[in-house]
Amino acid sequence: MSRFRLFDLNPAQHDAATTLEGPLLILAGAGTGKTRVITARIAVLLGHDVPPHQILAVTFTNKAANEMRDRIKGMVDDAKGLNISTFHALCLRILRVSIEKLGYKNTFAIYSEGDQLGLLKKIINRTSAQDENLEPAVAKAWISKAKNNGWRPPEDDETLVGSVYRQYQIALKQLNAVDFDDLLMLAVRVMVPARRKRAERGDKSRPGCTTRDRPKAGITQHRTRSPSPEPVASSEKCRNWLRAT
């Protein structure tokens, strides 16, 4: 049972929290009640008998995830089964179950920054020509940016960074290891084919809600279309980016 009272929300918050169909984007300034809307919407969904295990709330930081968990506990009698976590924790859970589809073992290790730099140093030493100089930390930053754009390594050796990126990914896989950016990128690679299959079957998306900070106070609510299942961007995009920079 929910202890939450909808009259604790202002009209825009109320409208967002009680919209049960389709995805929503909430654009609102810092401290204007975004988390309150999300937690209220979860309480409303539970009040409509949506099973808790079908509700997922994802945040960027552990602090925000804990805050959301604590607030929901104060709003409903039974919050058991709700999935509230950070993006990285969620992706880790997905990969522990599904990474074998990508050729890794599910006992994979997560590389620390030191592990990454050590591996990159070895690869750079054996790859760079005498007149080339690439700091492992610089290579790490470039690779991280490429991964966050969903770009796989280029297939040729046109640039040193591109070549190092490709060898780094091969080495990580051989070592059955992933880095922090892989957690997100590989989870997307696992999920996109499944999502595409669901779309082909015509499955409807469940209610969704995203919040973004915007500079001015006040809450604006937009109904959004569920994003179409994009394939992970190709290695060609990474190659073009490295060429241009």
Ligand SMILES: Nc1ncnc2c1ncn2[C@@H]1O[C@H](COP(=O)(O)OP(=O)(O)OP(=O)(O)O)[C@@H](O)[C@H]1O
């Ligand atoms: N309609 C409301 N009535 C009373 N208090 C409210 C209302 N909406 C939000 N608050 C209070 O305002 C504060 C900020 O709300 P909340 O944490 O939900 O905002 P936020 O947009 O998620 O903030 P942040 O940008 O820091 O993540 C909280 O103490 C919350 O209880």
Ligand SMILES: [Mg+2]
């Ligand atoms: Mg918040």
